[in-house]
Amino acid sequence: MKKITKKKIENLLPVYFIMGSNNCQSEPTLVLQQAIKGGITLFQFREKGTGALTGNEKIKFAEQLQNICRINNIPFIVNDDVDLALALDADGIHIGQDDESAEQVRQKIGNNKILGVSTHNLEEVKKAIAEGADYVGIGPIYSTTTKEDAKTAQGTALIQEVRSNNIEIPIVGIGGITVKNASPVIEHGGNGVAVISEISLAEDPGENAMKLNKVVKSFLK
Numbered sequence: 001m002k003k004i005t006k007k008k009i010e011n012l013l014p015v016y017f018i019m020g021s022n023n024c025q026s027e028p029t030l031v032l033q034q035a036i037k038g039g040i041t042l043f044q045f046r047e048k049g050t051g052a053l054t055g056n057e058k059i060k061f062a063e064q065l066q067n068i069c070r071i072n073n074i075p076f077i078v079n080d081d082v083d084l085a086l087a088l089d090a091d092g093i094h095i096g097q098d099d100e101s102a103e104q105v106r107q108k109i110g111n112n113k114i115l116g117v118s119t120h121n122l123e124e125v126k127k128a129i130a131e132g133a134d135y136v137g138i139g140p141i142y143s144t145t146t147k148e149d150a151k152t153a154q155g156t157a158l159i160q161e162v163r164s165n166n167i168e169i170p171i172v173g174i175g176g177i178t179v180k181n182a183s184p185v186i187e188h189g190g191n192g193v194a195v196i197s198e199i200s201l202a203e204d205p206g207e208n209a210m211k212l213n214k215v216v217k218s219f220l221k
């Protein structure tokens with residue numbers, strides 16, 4: 001099977017919503033439904049950090065969210081947990097630098113699932129591409145309190161560096177991105193924004209998803 005086309009991946013990245021149970025103050029299934037109604041384009045299940053569900057509870061919760069995504073035609077990506085992604089037949093997997101190598105993960109999942117890799121410098125971006133990543137996450141763009149071990153914010157410097165090296169991998173910016181500060185990510189060469197709290201903790205998740213969709217699409221060429 002051939003890899004998913006770059007164009008298809010680019011079309012999924014504009015508003016990439018990431019969430020786990022501990023990112024929400026209200027019922028997560030409702031938050032996801034509202035986010036989808038508002039206009040998210042891709043969803044990542046990221047059950048990590050303090051109080052995260054484990055074992056069967058984690059699986060059941062993932063299934064609930066995957067079901068909502070399926071009904072609404074939003075691809076469902078699993079963070080880190082390759083076994084879970086395979087067991088659920090998820091649409092893809094997103095890994096960091098501390099996880100298994102992208103090469104190993106690509107071998108396990110085959111070519112028709114999406115593979116995303118978090119990167120923090122040009123070497124990591126090049127390696128991810130060589131090992132079969134479909135897109136890279138670049139962050140943190142702005143400072144964030146959502147990820148306990150996040151690195152120092154770097155603005156859009158790396159996105160610009162990647163593009164000035166004529167590297168065309170689809171890029172999603174992540175970290176501290178809000179409706180108000182999203183546009184530079186796209187102006188400087190990103191294909192979308194990945195957010196947790198701007199949607200998961202919003203008073204109205206649907207409204208913020210809608211506003212993010214609007215601002216990102218207005219800056220995409």
Ligand code: 3NM
Nearest residue numbers: 139140144146175176195196197
């Ligand atoms: N990864 P929020 S920053 C999950 O820099 C994650 O790779 C990051 O949450 C990275 O949108 C981050 O609430 C947290 O800032 C994003």
